[in-house]
Amino acid sequence: MRRKIPWITYAFMALAAVYLLAPVLWLFLLSIMTQAEALSTPPHWIPEHPTLANYMAFFSPSERQSLMGADAIAAMPRAILNSVIVGVGVALGNVVLGSLAAYSFARLDFRGSQTLMFAYLVSRMVPAIGIMIPLYVVMQRLGLLNSLASLIIAETAETLPFSIWLLAGYFRTIPRELEEAARIDRCTWLQAMLKVFLPVALPCLVATAVFGFMSSWGSFLYPLLFTAGSSATTMPVVISNFATDIHTDYGLLATSGMFAILPPFVLALWFQRWIVSGVTSGAVKG
């Protein structure tokens, strides 16, 4: 027995789709327009002369483009590389440190396990803005300012509690018999881990890595404080410099945004199911 779906539901769905998509669409449209066309009033909702010149500019800028966005264009390739390095570092840190801790919650019974998990969850709630000053002071004393290491360290700590929580939940669903069989075959604990347990847990390890990567990819405050103005800065900082410069070429600015959203888009589509369950738990940073 079903109710008839009124047409108004479809109207609302169309409206919702427009709300979710239109802002990104505008970014995309500006990225394929020349500066002259971007500035036309009223705006061209369908570009009359679509061009990839803005994308090419990041590889070989024309004279005018290098005039309007020289710093950002020059800094972008390095910044993307930095963002990737930091993202991969954070992903690895989360998988390694997270699996170790998560295994203890899933398999071993120990005193204080509830308290420890609670402590992990509370530490996730500490806002970056609340600890940025001492972290800055610490990084300064350790001589880590203007280094990628400072970002990997700070952002791994930020995402680790969630990773532990996510991994522990998944590890619990893996049957104990698997490892016991391996132990009976005289594998050491480490062999049992590497050959039996972790391969079974692979989907969740990958999801953890993806969450870590995406979180660090979008992170702005730490790179701004620790590495801005140096060659170790990441993409969000370069984009923010670009965006706050009033002489900016709009097409180039939009294009830099398109570069930045591409990896998270691909990952979000690919890992849709994991992201939905991760967000549902209320544990993913909002």
Added chain:
Amino acid sequence: MALLQAGPAAAPGGAADPALARGGGWRRWSRWKSALFPYALNAPAVLALLALVAYPVGLSFWISLHKMNLRRPKSFPFIGLDNYANALASPEFRAALSVTLKFTGLAVALIVGLGLCLALLLNSEVKGRGILRALVLVPWAIPPIVNATLWQLIFDSHVGAFNGLLLQFGLIESYKAWLVDPAIALVVIVLAHAWNHVPMATIILLAALQAIPRDLYEAALIDRTPRARVLWRITLPWLWRPILVVVILQTMGALRAFDLFYVLTGGGPGNSTTTLAWLTYQTSFVYLDLGMGSAYSYVIMGLTLFMALVYYRGLYKRGDVA
């Protein structure tokens, strides 16, 4: 969060890995080892979080009790709670607090409202909802700094799509610079922030909707209960707890919002968009007054951790945590 099936249920308190306890002649050593083993596994994570979260939380408070300015790196006099007293007395702080509350209230209301509408829409059995469910992830995947850039390009005074639309509908004569209008700048930031965060609310509320037992709706269908009444008497009562979860998580998110302010307004015009987070940043890294900045940041921390406490005490079931 019973409704949300938040976490895997608490593991049955099984004994330690039996294979670990079997140690041949090494029985005592191995028993000792297996008792320490779980702590050893947690040591790297605990050390990292102690050094990078717990210690900074403490150090931040310690710094807030001192006068500390990077312009005078040698001087670090203890001044007790003076920074907090100065904060309470300063009009800047009070203005920032009021902007923060305004921003948080508006943003959270908008996020919950839109999130609820979208979740109800996605929960109805319509063709095409699968596509819409994937589309909901679009704003979620956008990094905050790009979100800021995006909305800057929409409300821009030269190329803005918003200006273009209003002009074409004849609502304005010429392009306006929305972000330099103190009455409007904060609203623009609220819109941008909400767009980025609506997906999270939608996904949580959708999961809650799907946990409502089907037979309640079937009974209502047989009784020919009007739609509005079904929503009011069945759906919403099941949702109040998840809605509260969203409100708390989003409040914490709004209190720490920073990126949008950096790109869109820089706290201006005037101080019309100077929130506590922005004031903290500016005090600390523009005026280099780390002592005062720490005191401000501790107010944000206090508000956030209070919300977290409410969340875990009241809403998160004990069994879900461990």
